[in-house]
Amino acid sequence: MNPEYPFLKIQDPEGKTSTIELKEFIERQQAQPRITIGRGDDNDIVLPDPHKKVSRQHAAIERGSGRWWLVDTDSANGTFLRQGDGKAEIDVRSEGSVPLKNGNVILILGKWTENDTPIFWQLTFRDPNETDLIDKFQTPEFIEYHFSQQRLYRATRQTREEIRLRPQERLLVHHMAKRNRANNDEPIVCDYEELIPAIWTEAFGHSTNEVSALVWGIRDKIERDAGEPQFLKTIRGKGYLLDIKILN
Numbered sequence: 001m002n003p004e005y006p007f008l009k010i011q012d013p014e015g016k017t018s019t020i021e022l023k024e025f026i027e028r029q030q031a032q033p034r035i036t037i038g039r040g041d042d043n044d045i046v047l048p049d050p051h052k053k054v055s056r057q058h059a060a061i062e063r064g065s066g067r068w069w070l071v072d073t074d075s076a077n078g079t080f081l082r083q084g085d086g087k088a089e090i091d092v093r094s095e096g097s098v099p100l101k102n103g104n105v106i107l108i109l110g111k112w113t114e115n116d117t118p119i120f121w122q123l124t125f126r127d128p129n130e131t132d133l134i135d136k137f138q139t140p141e142f143i144e145y146h147f148s149q150q151r152l153y154r155a156t157r158q159t160r161e162e163i164r165l166r167p168q169e170r171l172l173v174h175h176m177a178k179r180n181r182a183n184n185d186e187p188i189v190c191d192y193e194e195l196i197p198a199i200w201t202e203a204f205g206h207s208t209n210e211v212s213a214l215v216w217g218i219r220d221k222i223e224r225d226a227g228e229p230q231f232l233k234t235i236r237g238k239g240y241l242l243d244i245k246i247l248n
Helices: 023-028 167-182 192-199 208-222
Strands: 007-011 017-021 034-038 059-064 067-072 079-082 097-100 105-112 118-126 142-146 151-155 160-163 232-235 239-242 245-247
Touching: 067 079, 097 208, 167 192, 167 208, 167 239, 167 245, 192 208, 192 239, 208 232
Parallel strands: 142 245
Antiparallel strands: 007 017, 007 118, 034 059, 059 067, 067 097, 079 105, 105 118, 142 151, 151 160, 232 239
């Protein structure tokens, strides 16, 4: 095993195990490695699937913004991520993409037992060289949104700094802040159905994945750890919740 590259420890639905090094794929695509997973023979990692529960193009692992990400590529039965420490499994399909950390387990449905118990492919991601990302900023005590100015700020005891948002990110934040304000400034869950028309004047043709991409872009600017959001949270099966301080 090459200690300089990440690898996957794979357990199939029958309990057989194997290990796949990612060195070859990374060196072949040096700029932005993208490693595809599915039952189709054209994938980098092929999951043989006589039960046809795995999609032909199911998921991908890719490198970007200084870390590894797990992406669901419109799979039929979903891709899930088990982070450990008793945390709930993340439905990657609802997020679009989530950051991968050493020891995370990727779960892909392999089959059902006779008593309707799901059995998953388990792909444990191992990165021997994983280091914590250097903080871009001091851990904020809170995030402020000036409603009338439509400006977002990061605040600590010593500093107050504006967070630059792209136009669509600003529309998403403003809509969620407006919903909080109408709820007596208490955070309220916003679902995809209301967020899409709030962001795009012509809502037709826009997808939940586009909303998820905007959410991740905002999290990258406001959260210390985008994988463990404190301010812009996912409420599984419902939508997103913006938990920040709103000013006039």
